[in-house]
Amino acid sequence: MSARNITAERLLALIETYGADVDAYPEDERDSARALLTAEPQTFAAAVEEARSLDMLLQAVPAVDTPADLRARLIDSAPKPAKAAGRRWRLPVWIPAGAIASLSLGLFAGMSVAQTSTPAQEDQAQQLVYAALGFDTYSMDLEDEAPQ
Structure with missing residues (x-):
């Protein structure tokens, strides 16, 4: 972010979240926050002072040293991540x-029921298709044979 597009609300949120030290802010917002604090120091003075006092209180708290065996037990008792499966x-x-069974049964039934055709049947079927489509003189032959 640059100084021209950071808002006062965002800077207040940064102060409340990260404290008074601008170096603790996210890297891409540090320069913008510094510029806005420099440009309008009175606007953010109360929030910065409150954050400084809280920072000082937190720095006064002694560091807690967790015993190694307690740390190891805590880590061991933590839930383990689920193992990744090959397929979800x-x-x-x-x-x-x-x-597969239905495909096999269908192929078997189709092969056992299918009839072989003779060349005469194929010729008759071909003449019928040509006559239905009007590509042959088959219909004329019928007219000649029709009783008058």
Whole structure:
């Protein structure tokens, strides 16, 4: 962010979150915050003073040294991350098995019911298709044979 697009509300939020030290702010907002604090010091004086007093109180608290065995027990008792699986979800076994079984049964039934055709039947079917589409003189032959 630059100094021209940081708002007063954002600077107040930074002061409340990170304290009075501008060096503790996020890197991309430090320069903008410094520029706005320099440009309008009276606007943020109360918030900066309150943050300074809180910073001093927090610095006065002694550092807590956690014993190594307590730290180890805490880490061991923490929930373990779930192991990553190769696939996130799996189909039940019966779905692919059912698909393969139905495909096999359909192919078997189709092959056992299919009839072979003779060349004469193929010629008759071809003449019928041509006559239906109007590409042959088959319909004229019918007219000639029709009783008058």
